[in-house]
Amino acid sequence: MDFSANLQNLQPSKKGTLWGQCRNVGGVVPCTAGIIPYKLQHRTLGNIILHDFAGHSEYYSSHSAVIENLLxxxxxxxxxxxxxLEKEAVKQLHQWLTVVRNEAQKALNECHVIVIVSHVDEISNPVERRRRKEEMQEIMVREKCDSVFLDCRKLGGSGVDSFFNKLCSACESIRSTSGRNLSLYCHMMYGLLEERKENILTLSDVMSAGKDNDDYFIPDKREDVLDVLDSLHSIGLMSVLKSEEKVWVVVNKGILLTEVDGILFAPETFKEHVDIASNTGIVSVSGLTRLFPKYDPDMLIRFLKNMELCEEINPSFLRMTNLHDVKDILSAIEKGDDCLVHDNGRSTRLKEILPDESLSDISNLSLLGGRDIKEVIGITEEFKTPLTPIKLDIKDLDIVIEELTILNHLPCHIWHDLGLQLGLYQPTLEDINEDNNGDSKKCFRQCMSAWLRGEDKVREKGGPSWSSLATALDKEGKHHIATNIRDKYCQ
Structure with missing residues (x-):
């Protein structure tokens, strides 16, 4: 068994027929949902695991977590x-290069980046073709990554040989520096599990399979079997998931990545999209079970945590937040209590049930599988008294800067990372840095100005507000400043 090179394929554009040299290409789905892994065997490239990532912006966070896990x-x-040909090709390239660069810097082992610019042959005007190629080339020279320009409709089109040589060189480089030697037991275990029809097995299933198969021999002791499985897990060939009572082995984690990640993080325009988390981001175990009935929910939770796609929250924590006293609310719903059905969320009786909540927050509670109260009890839109975030615009620039830098002593040198968290694009931030010759105070002010003006589609993502600013600060680890802003402006 050869060590498998780990290819991460990120596609901001629709798919072409890039892999024609590796395998026959059938019907190609234009929009990948989540991640689709392929195991490929090629006479020159050897054994390869290709992870085909969707290129939609909704997957940025989940893809980052998965890539970090794979590396x-x-x-x-x-x-x-x-x-x-895409209008925002340059912005898309910047965005994904930022994601890849951030994760590659964390990796313990060597990584290579190859940018493939497709559909070049569809630009008929030679001047326009040269202009667009130079624009792309400038980015790739600055980012120090390999690149190739390909035709879009020919398996043997211009640039394919150059791309293939770069790919061979990169794969060989990774293999030569991996420094991993798998034991004979690892080879045997991998062969045994690859022949199984089941994709998910318990540790007992694995040990029974070894005893019943004369072609492969594996250790007899439970601890030794776990050591072998952990070795295979460590190089990404399979996943080993452990709870206090059980151990699962996921032979092909790609199936779960495709089904689970693809659905939970799918954009609203995808047929795979399911609004399971509603406006809270919290998915109940019962909701997860309904959505994926053929999988053990405990195993699914371990898998999502292992891939860093979720955090498990204890119900006792929810009782300390604005979701506490759920049982009392549910009891009132069951009785058809007037305070819920007729009082538009303003009843003093409702305040008695949730003594620690502001009345303006009550109508925003999500209690059942991520659904809103108004959905649960089937009342009209009049019930909802939303807590509207305080919107900001450019006239608030001085107030925002004073709040951050003078009152909360936020250092100006984090302007770039904060700008990314606020939704500004990498090219915009690079322009800001260039305009101000790297002066952090000036860059900070221009960054805040761009955000407040709603540049880079910030308004389409909800728009500038104190709430979104606090969220961005939380992501940057400035929790005390975020808390101060929420206490002051978001009550």
Whole structure:
């Protein structure tokens, strides 16, 4: 068994026929939902695991977590495919290069990035073709990554040989520096599990399979079997998930990545999209079970946590937040209590049930599988008295800067990372840095100005507000400043 190179394929554009040299390409789905892994065997490239990532912005956070997990076991070759015909091709390339660069810097092993610019042959005007290619080339020279320009409709089109040579070189480099030697037991275990029809097995299933199969021999002791499985887990060939009572082995984690990640993080325009978390981001175990009935919910939770796609929250924590006393609310709903059905969320009786809540927050509670109260009890939109975030615009610039830098002593040098969290694009931030010759105070002010003006589609993402600013500060680890802002402006 050869060590598998780990290819991460990020596609902001629709898919072409890039892999024609590796395998026959059938019907290609234009929009990948989540991540689709392929195991490929090629006479030159060897054994390869290709992870085909969706290129939609809704997947940024989940893809980052998955990539970080994959790179724990080995280095990777990132293939970023960009359609040069797309209006926002340059912005898309910047965004995904930022994601890839951030995760590659954390990796313990070597990583390579190859940018593939496709559909070049569809630009008929030679002047326009040269202009667009130079624009892309400038980015890739600055980012120090390999690149190739490909035709879109020919398996043997211009640039394919160059791309293939770069790919071979990158894969060989990773194999030569991996430094991993798998034991004979690892080879045997991998062969045994690959032959199984089941994708998810318990530790007992694995040990029974070894005893019943004469072609493969594996250790007899439970602890030794776990050591072998952990070795395979460490290089990404399979996943080992452990709870206090059980151990699961996921032979092909790609199936779960495709089904679970693809659905939970799918954009609203995808047929796979399911609004399971509603406006809270919290998914109940019962909701997870309904959505994925064929999987053990405990195993699913371990898998999502292992891939850093979720955090498990104890119900006792929810009782300390604005979701506490759920049982009392549910009891009132069951009785058809007037305070819920007729009082538009303003009843003093409702205040008695939730003594620690502001009345303006009550109508925003999500109690049942992420659904709103008004949905649960089937009342009209009049019930809802939303707590509207205080919107900001450019006239608030001085107030925002004073609040952050003078009152809360936020250092100006974090302006770039804060700008990314606020939704500004990398090219915009690079322009700001260039305009101000790297002066952090000036850059900070221009960054806040761009955000408050709603540049880079910030308004389409909810718009500037004190609430979104606090969220961005939380992501940057400035929790005390975020708390101060919420206490002052978001009550």
């Amino acid at each position: 724990q076991g080995s280095g990777g070759v990132f293939l970023i495919v960009v359609n040069i």
